[in-house]
Amino acid sequence: MANTYCTATNTGKGFFTHEDRQNFFLAGHPGDVWVVGNNAAGISWINRVSGTAKTKAEAQAIVDAEIDEAIVAFDALTADAQARNIKPVKYTLS
Amino acid sequence: MATYKGIQGYKVEYLSADPPDSTSVGQLWYNDSGSGAFKIGTSVSGSWSAGGALNTARSMMGGTGSQTAALAFFGAAPGDPSGAVLVSEEYNGTAWTNSTSGTSRRYNGGSIGQTSTDAGYAGGYGAPPPPLGKAFTEVWNGSSWTEKGDLNSGRQGFFGGAGTTTAGLVAGSGPADGATETFNGTCWTETANLITARQYAPVTGATQDAAMCVGGYGVPAASPYSNGPGSRIGITETWNGTSWTHVSGTLNLGRISAALSGTTTAAIIAGGSTGDPAPPTTTTATAETWDGSSWTTVGSLGAAEEEMGSSRTGGNTTALSFGGNPGGSISATEEWTDPIYTIKTVTVS
Numbered sequence: 001m002a003n004t005y006c007t008a009t010n011t012g013k014g015f016f017t018h019e020d021r022q023n024f025f026l027a028g029h030p031g032d033v034w035v036v037g038n039n040a041a042g043i044s045w046i047n048r049v050s051g052t053a054k055t056k057a058e059a060q061a062i063v064d065a066e067i068d069e070a071i072v073a074f075d076a077l078t079a080d081a082q083a084r085n086i087k088p089v090k091y092t093l094s
Numbered sequence: 095m096a097t098y099k100g101i102q103g104y105k106v107e108y109l110s111a112d113p114p115d116s117t118s119v120g121q122l123w124y125n126d127s128g129s130g131a132f133k134i135g136t137s138v139s140g141s142w143s144a145g146g147a148l149n150t151a152r153s154m155m156g157g158t159g160s161q162t163a164a165l166a167f168f169g170a171a172p173g174d175p176s177g178a179v180l181v182s183e184e185y186n187g188t189a190w191t192n193s194t195s196g197t198s199r200r201y202n203g204g205s206i207g208q209t210s211t212d213a214g215y216a217g218g219y220g221a222p223p224p225p226l227g228k229a230f231t232e233v234w235n236g237s238s239w240t241e242k243g244d245l246n247s248g249r250q251g252f253f254g255g256a257g258t259t260t261a262g263l264v265a266g267s268g269p270a271d272g273a274t275e276t277f278n279g280t281c282w283t284e285t286a287n288l289i290t291a292r293q294y295a296p297v298t299g300a301t302q303d304a305a306m307c308v309g310g311y312g313v314p315a316a317s318p319y320s321n322g323p324g325s326r327i328g329i330t331e332t333w334n335g336t337s338w339t340h341v342s343g344t345l346n347l348g349r350i351s352a353a354l355s356g357t358t359t360a361a362i363i364a365g366g367s368t369g370d371p372a373p374p375t376t377t378t379a380t381a382e383t384w385d386g387s388s389w390t391t392v393g394s395l396g397a398a399e400e401e402m403g404s405s406r407t408g409g410n411t412t413a414l415s416f417g418g419n420p421g422g423s424i425s426a427t428e429e430w431t432d433p434i435y436t437i438k439t440v441t442v443s
Binding site: 016018029086 | 375422
């Protein structure tokens with residue numbers, strides 16, 4: 001499996017470093033979901049940031065729920081406000 | 095026992111302290127004869143790392159300064175009655191600190207200035223009643239905001255700007271009519287329009303006479319750059335103080351509302367909303383660097399974002415992206431550094 005999944009709160013400076021970016025794939029998503037390269041460095045990072053492991057389906061569900069919420073918020077905007085914002089779109093995690 | 099000099103014909107240099115990272119690449123040395131360890135300097139391609147979080151999550155804000163001394167100002171924030179914030183924040187390379195507030199709540203305004211002590215915010219969306227596109231200008235001197243002359247027309251949909259608070263420039267805003275205005279510290283003057291009118295198009299530049307406008311949307315259907323209604327384009331125009339010129343370098347991924355930092359000869363753009371050649375749009379994490387003639391895809395942001403603020407100086411080697419919107423305003427900051435210098439220890443025993 002190329003990637004693994006977790007939730008973790010971005011705590012700011014040092015949350016992910018240049019060295020981390022060299023050592024494993026990392027991509028953040030709504031809901032504090034992180035897609036992490038499934039190697040020793042990636043797993044070590046999840047432990048370092050006190051991440052909570054998720055299955056891909058669980059991670060996808062969190063992202064979908066966040067985007068659903070953003071879509072509801074977008075739909076509630078006035079037409080003028082919608083025109084100057086971008087409607088969120090669901091997507092599939094890698 | 096064979097020695098390094100006996101095998102290679104050279105002695106490894108002894109240094110009492112490591113040399114600076116940037117000058118150590120390719121060098122081999124040791125510090126402690128008893129450790130049995132050599133050190134070697136290396137460099138690898140750039141990447142984005144996490145920086146300190148803004149105190150107020152926001153998007154569509156102004157930004158100036160460098161990776162280690164930046165300013166974030168104004169912007170949109172959910173929860174505020176007007177949807178916009180006033181408080182400024184200063185970054186020291188590690189953390190953001192709240193600073194003095196401006197007086198006119200706006201977001202999506204044009205930001206001029208190059209340092210954390212010289213910034214200006216022009217136009218942008220304001221609170222109702224309509225017209226929502228404002229013309230106000232406020233200038234920051236490092237300690238307070240002062241109102242200056244208005245833009246010649248209420249405008250919004252800016253991302254960035256160029257020059258300083260005594261010689262600035264904004265362009266790439268809505269309505270997508272290509273309007274460009276220059277600022278002399280007191281008032282704004284309309285000047286030559288962009289060749290390809292567009293809005294939400296990032297702008298950067300060190301001076302009023304050397305700016306660039308990249309990407310955007312709202313391009314008229316008749317334009318050869320249009321890929322259909324709402325498409326995000328990747329064209330680049332440069333400004334020489336008199337007129338805009340289309341240059342051949344085009345973004346590898348057309349985008350709007352991205353973080354753009356640097357100059358007409360060295361810049362980096364990251365994130366934004368894509369949809370090239372056509373919608374549906376998505377938020378991207380990708381980044382590209384500009385060397386004065388072409389864009390090259392480089393390491394991506396840690397998370398896909400759009401509508402961020404950005405630093406202004408640092409060329410294509412250092413930059414900041416802060417705040418933004420992946421479905422709601424956020425506080426995250428990311429720091430770009432290229433190359434990454436590392437001193438590695440090589441154990442030989």
